[in-house]
Amino acid sequence: MKDTLQKNKNVSDIGDNYAEKYGFHDPEEYFHKGARGLNHEVVEMISQMKKEPDWMRDFRHKALDIFLQKPMPRWGDTKILNAIDFDNIFYYIKPIAEKGENWDDVPAYIKNTFNRLGIPEAEKKFLAGVSAQYESEVVYHSFRKDLENQGVIFLDMDSGLREHNDIVRKYFSTVIPAMDNKFAALNSAVWSGGSFIYVPPGIDVKIPLQAYFRINAKNMGQFERTLIIADKGSRVHYIEGCTAPVYSTDSLHSAVVELIALEDSYIRYTTIQNWSRNVLNLVTKRAAAYKNATVEWVDGNLGSKLTMKYPCVYLLGEHAKGEILSVAFAGKDQHQDAGAKVIHVAPNTSSRITSKSISKAGGRASYRGLVKIHPSAVNSKTSVECDALLIDENSRSDTYPTMEIDADEVRVEHEARVSKVAEEQLFYLTSRGLSEDEARLLIVNGFIEPFTKELPMEYAVELNRLIELEMEGSVG
Amino acid sequence: MNSAKTILKVDNVHVEVAEKEVVRGVSIEVKAGEKHALMGPNGSGKSSLANALAGHPDYKIISGSVELMGRDLLSMDVSERSLAGLFLGFQYPLAIPGVTVANFMRAALKARNGGEDIMKNFRKDFTEQLKLLEIDQSFATRYVNEGFSGGEKKRLEILQMAILRPKMAILDETDSGLDIDALKVVAKGINRSAPEDGGVILVTHYQRLLNYIVPDKVHVMMNGRIVRSGGSELAFELEEKGYDWLESKIVEKAGV
Numbered sequence: 001m002k003d004t005l006q007k008n009k010n011v012s013d014i015g016d017n018y019a020e021k022y023g024f025h026d027p028e029e030y031f032h033k034g035a036r037g038l039n040h041e042v043v044e045m046i047s048q049m050k051k052e053p054d055w056m057r058d059f060r061h062k063a064l065d066i067f068l069q070k071p072m073p074r075w076g077d078t079k080i081l082n083a084i085d086f087d088n089i090f091y092y093i094k095p096i097a098e099k100g101e102n103w104d105d106v107p108a109y110i111k112n113t114f115n116r117l118g119i120p121e122a123e124k125k126f127l128a129g130v131s132a133q134y135e136s137e138v139v140y141h142s143f144r145k146d147l148e149n150q151g152v153i154f155l156d157m158d159s160g161l162r163e164h165n166d167i168v169r170k171y172f173s174t175v176i177p178a179m180d181n182k183f184a185a186l187n188s189a190v191w192s193g194g195s196f197i198y199v200p201p202g203i204d205v206k207i208p209l210q211a212y213f214r215i216n217a218k219n220m221g222q223f224e225r226t227l228i229i230a231d232k233g234s235r236v237h238y239i240e241g242c243t244a245p246v247y248s249t250d251s252l253h254s255a256v257v258e259l260i261a262l263e264d265s266y267i268r269y270t271t272i273q274n275w276s277r278n279v280l281n282l283v284t285k286r287a288a289a290y291k292n293a294t295v296e297w298v299d300g301n302l303g304s305k306l307t308m309k310y311p312c313v314y315l316l317g318e319h320a321k322g323e324i325l326s327v328a329f330a331g332k333d334q335h336q337d338a339g340a341k342v343i344h345v346a347p348n349t350s351s352r353i354t355s356k357s358i359s360k361a362g363g364r365a366s367y368r369g370l371v372k373i374h375p376s377a378v379n380s381k382t383s384v385e386c387d388a389l390l391i392d393e394n395s396r397s398d399t400y401p402t403m404e405i406d407a408d409e410v411r412v413e414h415e416a417r418v419s420k421v422a423e424e425q426l427f428y429l430t431s432r433g434l435s436e437d438e439a440r441l442l443i444v445n446g447f448i449e450p451f452t453k454e455l456p457m458e459y460a461v462e463l464n465r466l467i468e469l470e471m472e473g474s475v476g
Numbered sequence: 477m478n479s480a481k482t483i484l485k486v487d488n489v490h491v492e493v494a495e496k497e498v499v500r501g502v503s504i505e506v507k508a509g510e511k512h513a514l515m516g517p518n519g520s521g522k523s524s525l526a527n528a529l530a531g532h533p534d535y536k537i538i539s540g541s542v543e544l545m546g547r548d549l550l551s552m553d554v555s556e557r558s559l560a561g562l563f564l565g566f567q568y569p570l571a572i573p574g575v576t577v578a579n580f581m582r583a584a585l586k587a588r589n590g591g592e593d594i595m596k597n598f599r600k601d602f603t604e605q606l607k608l609l610e611i612d613q614s615f616a617t618r619y620v621n622e623g624f625s626g627g628e629k630k631r632l633e634i635l636q637m638a639i640l641r642p643k644m645a646i647l648d649e650t651d652s653g654l655d656i657d658a659l660k661v662v663a664k665g666i667n668r669s670a671p672e673d674g675g676v677i678l679v680t681h682y683q684r685l686l687n688y689i690v691p692d693k694v695h696v697m698m699n700g701r702i703v704r705s706g707g708s709e710l711a712f713e714l715e716e717k718g719y720d721w722l723e724s725k726i727v728e729k730a731g732v
Binding site for chain 2: 423431442446447
């Protein structure tokens, strides 16, 4: 036992591979780059440049006031949070004048970036629509005509606001008010980009829609805003991916994602977050599920310096279902504070939370979760399963599960496990000829299999490859 | 005398577990084509020897030497021993959650250099072995040993042996926990897949497995030593008279 753990202590710098594959950056030749820092003038400038309706401009200004008043969260990673220098961040960068609907319309350097990230290739192969955001704005957007003809709307959020003001106004910020938390307020004040999706009643969008978020500039703050509405009996699967260059100073990514699943509808939201190790990823994601609706968050967190993210489902209608499946990989100098929240409001609702975390090379993974069952939510059931895997002795895993059960006749299951890569398992696998690295990788891949199998094939392959890179050199 | 080539040569091996000596000078020589039975009561050191030979970190060989087809086994790590042709059938096979049997076997084959040909035939080979071992095809997509019955676990061990084709197989209590039907299937599997020009050591407490697999040699271990070696008849004698009989004989011999 001791020998292996000893070897594990000599961990090579696992940021190395990232730098090559995702960590590059383009020169900054932007259409518009605002000044550093945040105040009402910046908010006004953003709103003016976007030619927004008054209600949105007012919303932003109010949100800024809330942001300025609200204290930092006193939980999570307070040390990193309190060190954020909001005056040093660029809140709005518009890379180009107009977004393209064809990759040829996109400036070559940006196109090359997305090429290197494999986006156009993925679009050709298996996506019904793609949105590519670079800094603050979506620079490329495409969507299949047949779906558009069926009335499905898939736009960047700014275009959504311009072209569908009525729908946006009806739902925007109804699930996550600006008051919710400091970072939701910040996003509400300076949001830019993100996706707007509306699926009309009865429409089944069979092929996933994807958005890809890329931060390029130093000290950038990316604040995309996503709103997805699945109307009665409709179905949609949305996927987001994220990367950034490797810089020595921090960038901030603070998104707000709101999902509205109306009666009998189904939304799945899949994230593979692979930010570079200088990004603070502080995201608020929440869904409202009405009668018979199902919302599934499939949430993978590999990158970033600190992630604080707790995808949430409010079960507001009878027989609504919420499922949150997440994986967090915390490597050297990383803190993944991730988890899930489910609020049962209506009777006969059900939820399931499965959280898996892997800590390696001194990384720290925390599960933070809340299940609340209101008195009205009789006959509800929930199950929470947290599984942590420690690759070595100096890594860390914590669990902060909260259960507030105020209704009778509910079924609650909760399980939490912390395991180490067992010496006996390693012996078993190596006795079949696998090297220790191969054995460990197989164990890790097996550990996250319940997550991987939920991903579209291409993403599962990519995730396994990313894990392989993370695991490389785990034995010195 | 058997002039076949020596597959495994264990010479005066001492094994320590948690600073306690559990194998105290054991020598066994297995020649090509031979099956040996290593018998003995619980705690006699036979499983410790098996684990030590495979390289389990808790079982330290403190003295003696082991050669696998002329190569120094003890200078190899666990993985290298496997690649060199050694196979340990586990008494308690481990569960690897989330890893399918098929993926596990594929990974193990891939680890073998020049596995290209084997990989090509993998699916066919694998399906055929499942059939021979009377295992349902759905086995391939189940997670390794997770929720397996005792019988399924042991069959999977034999399946691995059949696919990895070792030169020297040490099967640690492969018969324990099996009902008579499962025992027959497993025994048939061992007879069929045992390395033809290699060797087998069957580690077992009971004689019953030896009704189906006739060993060329039987060794009886007690208190970390081989106290008696003989032909297959020794196993029957033991079955009849029990380990106590041998123990009393040893005591007699020692003149206590």
